[in-house]
Amino acid sequence: MDFSFDGHTIKTEFTGSKEHQGYANIVHGGIISTLLDEAMVKLAIAMDMPVVTAQMDIRLKKALTVGEKIIVTAAILKDTKKILEAHAKAVTEENVVIAEATGKLVRI
Numbered sequence: 001m002d003f004s005f006d007g008h009t010i011k012t013e014f015t016g017s018k019e020h021q022g023y024a025n026i027v028h029g030g031i032i033s034t035l036l037d038e039a040m041v042k043l044a045i046a047m048d049m050p051v052v053t054a055q056m057d058i059r060l061k062k063a064l065t066v067g068e069k070i071i072v073t074a075a076i077l078k079d080t081k082k083i084l085e086a087h088a089k090a091v092t093e094e095n096v097v098i099a100e101a102t103g104k105l106v107r108i
Helices: 029-046
Strands: 009-015 051-060 069-079 083-092 097-107
Touching (some): 029 051, 029 083, 029 097
Antiparallel strands (some): 009 069, 051 097, 069 083, 083 097
16 A cells, blocks of 8 residues: 655555455555555654554544545644553545544554
8 A cells, every 4th residue: 555645644545355345345444544644654654753553543434335435645744752542543435424533643
């Protein structure tokens, strides 16, 4: 999976396949959660701040159909000495929000 970094945010695209489904033709929420987590961590690493996820809160807002493309973005909300707070979002090409997450990332 390739991520593009603009200096402040990170972005990637994902299209779920049958291997990613939970229920028939629906991408498993765990896959979406993993994408959001990965975007937040990859962003911190791209900003030369290696981290691990300490806490993550996820809101799954709409089912993602197998074959439907989403755009995943992440941004840093707060940067303290030890912890970064980040936000990630997955939207369809029509800008419909599929899921959002906030995370606390601990510097390593």
